[in-house]
Amino acid sequence: QKEVEQNSGPLSVPEGAIASLNCTYSDRGSQSFFWYRQYSGKSPELIMFIYSNGDKEDGRFTAQLNKASQYVSLLIRDSQPSDSATYLCAVVNDYKLSFGAGTTVTVRA
Amino acid sequence: DADVTQTPRNRITKTGKRIMLECSQTKGHDRMYWYRQDPGLGLQLIYYSFDVKDINKGEISDGYSVSRQAQAKFSLSLESAIPNQTALYFCATRAGGAFDNEQFFGPGTRLTVL
Secondary structure (H helix, E strand, O other): OOOEEEOOOOEEEEOOOOEEEEEEEOOOOOOOEEEEEEOOOOOOEEEEEEOOOEEEEEOOEEEEEEOOOOEEEEEEOOOOHHHOEEEEEEEEEOOEEEEOOOEEEEEEO | OOOEEEEOOEEEEOOOOOEEEEEEEOOOOOEEEEEEEOOOOOEEEEEEEEEOOEEEEOOOOOOEEEEEEEOOEEEEEEOOOOHHHOEEEEEEEEOOOOOOOOEEEOOOEEEEEO
C-alpha cells in the first residue's frame, strides 16, 4: 500500500463549479498535510497546509482533515480555467514529505 | 533571483555516462531534498539531507549518489546513467524546527538518457 493515495482522475469540471479532490494516507502518526498545485512542466507550488482536524479555508480553497479516517481533501470553489493543473497531496512523516501521484483537474470554460 | 536554483535545466546524455545535477538555495534552509517525477507517479524521494553532515536515502536511491557541499548546495549524481532514469528531477528545501514548514521547489531539471 502506498503511503499517500489520491483519486486518480482526471477530473473535469465546468467553470464556476466545485472541484473535490481526495487523499488518504497510511501512517496514523502523520503530522501535517499539504496541497501543492503543479502546472505541466513546472515545479509544485504550495496552496495550503492543514494539521488540525476540521476545515481550513483560504480564498476559494478549503482543506478538510479527518485524522480518524486518515483522509484529507481539497475543495476548489468557483473553479476557473487557471485552476487547471495537477494537485499533489503531501503528508509529513519524520520531517520529510511523501507525495501522492496527483490528480489532474481540467476546468471547462 | 530565484530562491532555489537548479543546473542544468535540460540535459540529454547517453547510457553509461556520469552526470551531476546541481542545486543551490539562498533561503538559508538546513534541509534539502532530491525528487524525481515520472508521469502518473508523483514525486519520489531519492535522497535528503538535514544538514551538511547528514545524508539519508529516500525511496529510490539505487543508481544515485549525493553530495552536500555546503548548507546551500546539494548535488545529485548518476554514476552510470540508464534510460529508465529519464525523468524530471526536482530539488527542494525546507526549514527545520516545525512540522508545518513549507517545502520550496527548484524549477526542475529535465533529464533524458538515450
